Amino acid sequence: MTDATALAASIMARQISASEVMEASLSACHAQADLGAVVFLDEDMARAGARAADVLPPDQRGPFHGVPFLVKDLGGSAKGLPAAAGSAAIRARGRKPDRDSHLLGDxxxxxxxxxxxxxxxxxxxSLTCEPDGIAATSNPWNPALTPGGSSGGAAAAVAGGIVAIAHATDAAGSIRVPAACCGLTGLKPSRGAVPGGPDFANHLMGIASELVLARSVRDVTTALGAVVQPMAPVHLPERPRVAVALPDRCEAAQSKAAKDAADALRDAGCEVRAIRSPDGLGVEAHEIARTILAVSLAEWLTALGISDDQVPPLAAAMAAEGRATPATVLFAAVRQLARLTHRSCQLFSSADAILMPVLSSAPPIVGTLDLSGASPDEHMARLEAFAPNAALANVAGLPALALPFGMANGLPVGVQLIGPPGADFALLKLGKLIETRAPELSFPSPIAGLPA
Incomplete structure (x- = not known):
């Protein structure tokens, strides 16, 4: 398998050095600059880190020893990397954190x-990737299309082979959507399963989680194992029960991938049955997430002293909506979140996991869902239509694993498994059953530095 685990094994076996791998990754960054995947690069940091890895004693090396890693420009901070959340106004300040977040440190x-x-x-x-003031990000499978968002740069970097694994975040589908767009694997962890400290800047009332995008289930499993916090795990029965839910709005290729993945699980010995898609819960979750995102953005811009004329029109409109939201409305949304969480957990009374599509259609053309408009209603409706039920896992605090299953019209198609809180590793076990039976993908580019 060609993934971060294989790359680390090649370094451990001295087939290639960490420094050589890093040089290959840096070369790929420059060669694929047109993808727009990487918005900040510190080559001195890269080479110093690789040199240190090459002299580290074998007994001190971790499972991803020497593997190059890119951090998302939003979420937990990484020492020395000036994250700007895709904002030109924040980018101009160039503030470099002096420490890692807990997750990135782990x-x-x-x-x-x-x-x-x-x-x-x-x-x-957005669920696409057009940073403010710099070039939009393209999908390595078809540069005219988006790689998804908001972790679009991470997805483009991994699918394009610049790195084998990258940091990603998910507040309303932002790990799973780019995974589906680019043929990758990504887990939105259970609420509380991974650390958000030390500053909890990406807390978003508990709807956001962080982890990675990668090319394999085993890479995601290793990453989760390195950061997971103590919580009661959910174990699978000897014959896992999987419910298949197909939203009416999904195009044929998306539904077919979910049906084919269901057949793979049935072949693996799972009990598989169809259920009605929880679309009502999905729409309700989307509205709760919208309220939280708007209020969060308003507070964020105020705290940074950034005025509405310094951000894209849609961001300004969302911030205005957030400032106009009374505390009573926000309180009601949080109470509704608790109620929706309870109702969502009841979906698993007769199923261990729910299998459904991630997207309603193939990725749209770059720029289709950018922030140039001024109507939050229209923008948010288009996001929900593109990724129906994506926010359900976030608002209800459920783990959700996206992974590819097949191709359609030259593009990978993604499916997702959603489980009850604490079922993160259980979903990864189910995901492995799907992965081993899925059609093999031939990525647009090999992983930089991985020996052939």
């Missing part, structure tokens, strides 16, 4: 070497 202990930042739309407000 990932660093696995041997990953951070050396740059990947693109995101301004403030993570």
């Amino acid at each position: 990932l660093r202990q696995t041997g990953l070497i951070s050396f740059g930042l990947t693109a995101t739309p301004p403030f993570g407000l």
Whole structure:
């Protein structure tokens, strides 16, 4: 398998050095600059990290020893990397954190070497990836199309082979949507499963989670194992029960991938049955997420002293909506979140996991969902239509694993498994059953530095 685990094994076996791998990754950054995946690069940091990895004693090496790693330009901070949340106004300040967030510090202990930042739309407000003031990010499978968002730069970097694994965040589908657009694997962890400290800047009332995008289930499993916090795990029965839910709005290729993945699970010995898609819960979750995102953005811009004329029109409109939201409305949304969480958990009374599409259609053309408009209603409706039910896992605090299953019209198609809180590793086990039975993908580019 060609993934971060294989790359680390090649370094451990001395087939290639960490420094040689990093040089290959840096070369790929420059050769594929037109993808717009990487928005900040520190080559000195890259080479220093690789040199240190090459002299580290074998007994101190982690599972991803010497593997280059890119951090998303939004979410937990990484030491020395000036994250700007896709905002030109924040980017101009160039503030470099003096420490890692807890999650990124734990990932660093696995041997990953951070050396740059990947693109995101301004403030993570889209499921595509057009940062403010710099070039939009393209999909390596078809540069005319978006790689998804908001972790679009991370997805483009991994699918394009610049790195084998990259940091990603998910507040309303932002790990799973780019995974589906680019043929990758990504887990939105359970609420509370991964650390958000020390500053909890990406807390968003509990709807956001962070982890990685990668090319394999085993890479995501290793990453989760390195950062997971103590919580009661959910175990699968000997014959897992999987419910298949197909939203009416999904195009044929998306529904077919979910049906084919269901057949793979049935072949693996799972009990598989169809259920009605929880679309009502999905729409309700989307509205709750919208309220939280708008209020968060208003507070964020105020705290940074950034005026509405310094951000894209849609971001300004969302911030205005947030400032106009009474505390009573926000309180009601949080209470509704608790109620929706309870109702969502009831979906698993007769199923261990729910299998459904991630997207309603193939990725749209770059720029289709940018922030140039001024109507939050229209923008948010288009996001929900593109990724129906994506926000359900976020608002209800459920783990959700996206992974590819097949191709359609030259593009990978993604499916997702959603489980009850604490079922993160259980979903990864189910995901492995799907992965081993899925059609093999031939990525547009090999992983930089991985020996053939």
